[in-house]
Amino acid sequence: MNGLRIIIAPVQKLPVVTVLAVIEAGASNDPHGLEGLAYLTAEALREGTAGHTGLEILEGFEKLGSSLESGADWDSTVVSMTLLKDQLRSGYALFAEVLTSPSFPEHEVERLKAERLAERLQILAEPRGLADESFSKFLYSEDSRYSEPMNGNNESISRITCQSAADFFGSRCTPDATTLIIVGDIGFHEGVELIVAALGSWQGKKLVGAMETVQETRPVRAMEVVSKADAAQAELRLGHKGVARSHPDYFKLVVMNAVLGGLFSSRINLNLREKHGYTYGASSYYDWRRQPGPFVIATAVQNEVVADALRETLAEIDGMRTVAISADELSLATSYLEGVFPIRYETTSAIASALANLVIFDLPDTFYDDYRENIRNVSTADVLTAARAYVRPEELRVVVVGDPAVVKVPLENLGFSSVLVQPPYRSVNDNG
Amino acid sequence: MRIPIETFRLDNGLFVTLSEDHTAPIVAVNLWYHVGSANEKPGRTGFAHLFEHMLFQGSEHVGSNEHFELIQRAGGTLNGSTWLERTNYYETVPSNQLGIALWLEADRMGALLPAMTQEKLDNQRDVVKNERRWSVDNQPYGTWFERLSALAFPEAHPFHHSLIGSMEDLSAASLDDIKQFFRAFYTPDNAVLSIAGDFDSLDVRQRVEGYFGRIPRGEGKPLLTGMELPPTFGRSTRLVVKDEVALPRLFLAFRSPVFGSDDYYPASICSAILGMRRGSRLHRSLVRERQIAADASAFTFDLAKGGDVLVADVTARPETTAEMLEEQVGREIDAFMSTGPSQQEVDRAIALIETDMVTAMQSASERADRLSMFATFFGDPEILNDQSEKYHAVTVDSVARFAVAHLGPDNRATLLFVPMNAKNTGNAPNGTTESPAVAA
Numbered sequence: 001m002n003g004l005r006i007i008i009a010p011v012q013k014l015p016v017v018t019v020l021a022v023i024e025a026g027a028s029n030d031p032h033g034l035e036g037l038a039y040l041t042a043e044a045l046r047e048g049t050a051g052h053t054g055l056e057i058l059e060g061f062e063k064l065g066s067s068l069e070s071g072a073d074w075d076s077t078v079v080s081m082t083l084l085k086d087q088l089r090s091g092y093a094l095f096a097e098v099l100t101s102p103s104f105p106e107h108e109v110e111r112l113k114a115e116r117l118a119e120r121l122q123i124l125a126e127p128r129g130l131a132d133e134s135f136s137k138f139l140y141s142e143d144s145r146y147s148e149p150m151n152g153n154n155e156s157i158s159r160i161t162c163q164s165a166a167d168f169f170g171s172r173c174t175p176d177a178t179t180l181i182i183v184g185d186i187g188f189h190e191g192v193e194l195i196v197a198a199l200g201s202w203q204g205k206k207l208v209g210a211m212e213t214v215q216e217t218r219p220v221r222a223m224e225v226v227s228k229a230d231a232a233q234a235e236l237r238l239g240h241k242g243v244a245r246s247h248p249d250y251f252k253l254v255v256m257n258a259v260l261g262g263l264f265s266s267r268i269n270l271n272l273r274e275k276h277g278y279t280y281g282a283s284s285y286y287d288w289r290r291q292p293g294p295f296v297i298a299t300a301v302q303n304e305v306v307a308d309a310l311r312e313t314l315a316e317i318d319g320m321r322t323v324a325i326s327a328d329e330l331s332l333a334t335s336y337l338e339g340v341f342p343i344r345y346e347t348t349s350a351i352a353s354a355l356a357n358l359v360i361f362d363l364p365d366t367f368y369d370d371y372r373e374n375i376r377n378v379s380t381a382d383v384l385t386a387a388r389a390y391v392r393p394e395e396l397r398v399v400v401v402g403d404p405a406v407v408k409v410p411l412e413n414l415g416f417s418s419v420l421v422q423p424p425y426r427s428v429n430d431n432g
Numbered sequence: 433m434r435i436p437i438e439t440f441r442l443d444n445g446l447f448v449t450l451s452e453d454h455t456a457p458i459v460a461v462n463l464w465y466h467v468g469s470a471n472e473k474p475g476r477t478g479f480a481h482l483f484e485h486m487l488f489q490g491s492e493h494v495g496s497n498e499h500f501e502l503i504q505r506a507g508g509t510l511n512g513s514t515w516l517e518r519t520n521y522y523e524t525v526p527s528n529q530l531g532i533a534l535w536l537e538a539d540r541m542g543a544l545l546p547a548m549t550q551e552k553l554d555n556q557r558d559v560v561k562n563e564r565r566w567s568v569d570n571q572p573y574g575t576w577f578e579r580l581s582a583l584a585f586p587e588a589h590p591f592h593h594s595l596i597g598s599m600e601d602l603s604a605a606s607l608d609d610i611k612q613f614f615r616a617f618y619t620p621d622n623a624v625l626s627i628a629g630d631f632d633s634l635d636v637r638q639r640v641e642g643y644f645g646r647i648p649r650g651e652g653k654p655l656l657t658g659m660e661l662p663p664t665f666g667r668s669t670r671l672v673v674k675d676e677v678a679l680p681r682l683f684l685a686f687r688s689p690v691f692g693s694d695d696y697y698p699a700s701i702c703s704a705i706l707g708m709r710r711g712s713r714l715h716r717s718l719v720r721e722r723q724i725a726a727d728a729s730a731f732t733f734d735l736a737k738g739g740d741v742l743v744a745d746v747t748a749r750p751e752t753t754a755e756m757l758e759e760q761v762g763r764e765i766d767a768f769m770s771t772g773p774s775q776q777e778v779d780r781a782i783a784l785i786e787t788d789m790v791t792a793m794q795s796a797s798e799r800a801d802r803l804s805m806f807a808t809f810f811g812d813p814e815i816l817n818d819q820s821e822k823y824h825a826v827t828v829d830s831v832a833r834f835a836v837a838h839l840g841p842d843n844r845a846t847l848l849f850v851p852m853n854a855k856n857t858g859n860a861p862n863g864t865t866e867s868p869a870v871a872a
Contacts, residue, residue, distance in 0.1 A: 014790055014793060015433065016791050058716075059711055062710075063776075063779070065784050065786055067709055067784075111720070114749065115719070118679060121679060122572070124678070125572050125676065125677060126571065127571075232570040233569070233570045235570075264504065277555045279562050280567075300562070331505070335506070336504040339506060340508070342457055343526075346795050347795060
């Protein structure tokens with residue numbers, strides 16, 4: 001066998017099937033200077049094979065009422081399609097062809113690069129995207145892959161070639177690095193037979209000894225204002241390095257985060273939105289990755305109240321670390337997380353993505369079976385311990401995208417030693 | 433594929449649709465009130481949406497924000513949304529928690545007003561103003577929807593004004609407005625309740641009767657007037673907006689037949705041919721082949737009254753000027769008008785829409801929402817089960833006829849966003865871009 005792993009999940013509900021290939025190759029594996037290569041390679045997969053042009057592949061899937069979706073996140077490349085059962089065999093033939101013989105035509109790779117560069121301009125002109133990217137840059141150290149956008153920056157995207165895409169795919173996207181997942185209206189044996197027939201002879205060995213780089217941060221409390229003088233609101237991000245997805249205290253952190261800023265009825269949202277009316281919404285989240293991704297609190301408020309909003313947020317963080325949450329708060333979080341469990345997995349594509357997460361994060365096969373019990377077992381003492389151990393006010397990095405003339409002085413009065421102001425980003429048309 | 437549907441009506445006029453599905457232990461509750469921004473009075477733009485926020489501020493028996501807390505504590509998800517011609521509220525809960533979702537919806541339909549205070553209104557007014565800043569004012573192209581609605585509907589028409597509302601009108605909203613709006617529109621005879629998922633039909637009928645049956649019928653709502661519109665604009669209109677955006681972006685709108693009418697389906701197929709997914713005409717020609725656009729799509733608003741709107745939405749590549757973009761999109765539309773679609777294009781569109789319709793039915797919440805939609809607009813949720821057949825009946829000829837009648841210069845509204853610093857003519861030279869790399 002070629003090392004390809006197979007997961008079949010029969011769901012007899014509607015005549016719908018999702019096929020998803022998850023490959024152990026993500027943006028974290030981008031070579032230095034070629035940031036964005038994993039994503040671009042994944043996109044370019046559907047743009048040509050030994051037997052078909054990109055246009056023929058596109059037409060082939062859409063004729064069947066489906067689309068081939070392909071992309072990469074930090075830790076994996078995912079190729080997927082959802083289609084009606086009676087189109088499965090035709091769609092799957094094309095799906096397997098894309099996986100086994102992509103040709104990465106130069107003109108298609110160049111087009112995709114130009115589309116990514118246009119996207120860069122859009123992100124930097126958009127306050128939310130700008131805030132997210134600025135935060136990653138401000139949090140992670142310069143040599144960390146996480147400091148650069150997942151899909152790359154202008155320079156790195158420009159350096160990508162069809163050859164670098166082909167090399168990345170050939171060395172990392174191999175059968176022994178791939179799990180094929182089929183969910184929906186299909187029997188177990190039928191699924192296995194389908195997969196083996198088209199992918200059993202797929203050849204290739206993944207790079208051996210490819211190390212995961214350590215993602216270093218700058219664990220010092222500091223603040224940066226990204227200047228956007230015309231901004232109708234200030235986008236606020238604060239946080240620090242979180243923990244790896246495989247961390248043993250995962251469930252404690254999930255519950256802790258739900259109470260702090262994960263739920264609508266969380267402390268931060270009730271304070272900033274329902275008590276003060278500062279914002280349309282405020283939330284906190286762990287960006288779960290194989291390596292420690294960021295723990296982030298995000299909101300958008302008027303420039304005039306950004307310091308007030310930040311002060312309230314800091315107080316909520318301190319509150320989580322000072323006194324145990326109430327039994328009521330705990331049960332709200334745990335009963336919510338337990339209850340929504342089946343609601344999250346109504347569709348074949350949601351189930352396929354959940355199964356892919358088992359693969360990406362090396363989770364046990366029983367992860368979903370045990371999920372609710374693990375949530376139920378978290379106590380108020382666990383939440384306090386987790387908040388004290390993993391929420392670190394002294395390491396908070398704060399990024400505000402807003403009007404420096406309004407926000408800088410009030411923010412300085414909050415006691416951040418330095419408030420760096422970054423100049424506004426210039427758009428492509430600012431050159432004359 | 434057909435989904436099972438039952439309906440009944442309570443004496444107070446509440447129309448109820450049920451669709452049983454026992455494949456997962458969850459159930460969706462979905463309530464549509466037949467009121468939207470179209471029903472706002474002059475000087476109160478944004479009120480229908482502000483009012484939606486107030487429905488989460490408690491009732492005579494439920495504390496502020498307790499609605500959210502009770503549903504989340506039950507292990508459920510919930511939200512609400514406001515549109516031009518309806519407002520919806522919905523929960524999905526584990527099936528043993530159906531009672532709390534039904535009770536909460538009935539409770540606020542019956543006993544909202546005693547809980548309304550100036551303080552809550554002021555708070556939610558601030559929240560909504562921040563929602564406007566977040567989703568409209570501080571977003572590139574964020575004003576597109578209100579600008580396009582204003583272009584596509586005449587000034588006095590109920591769909592003309594802003595859905596999210598102006599800051600001035602939001603400031604003007606009063607508790608008295610809340611009372612009037614609630615009494616006029618939030619009545620059982622102006623609502624549809626849909627329940628989809630894992631429930632027992634007999635049990636749910638009793639519960640719905642028990643919770644909602646005691647709420648009195650409304651005293652009649654102000655009728656929407658001035659909805660009727662000619663089939664086309666009768667002229668072309670154009671608005672150029674210089675804005676803080678990175679790339680030119682064109683919205684080209686066409687008046688089209690109302691959602692659900694016989695002529696709607698060729699229009700819907702036409703929009704899918706032009707701009708649904710990467711194999712559509714606009715994407716294929718402008719993004720893939722000629723590479724003057726960074727993205728292209730088309731869609732319909734799906735308005736069921738007065739007139740619908742079909743929109744093509746195309747964003748330029750950095751080296752494409754706004755003028756070029758407008759000219760080239762115009763040419764694509766002209767070409768489509770003169771040749772019509774191919775059979776393959778129609779088949780592709782039908783296949784994509786068919787898959788979307790079936791996969792959407794996997795979600796109890798989607799199922800309930802669509803039942804509510806067809807019941808609210810047409811009084812008959814069974815129409816949901818006829819959609820596939822209606823799409824399959826669309827022919828090359830019917831799409832071509834639609835294109836000739838609706839895509840011409842007498843039926844185009846152009847909304848063009850131009851970067852603030854763009855030069856008026858010529859191409860922005862490639863390769864002179866200031867690198868926007870983020871400084872550490």
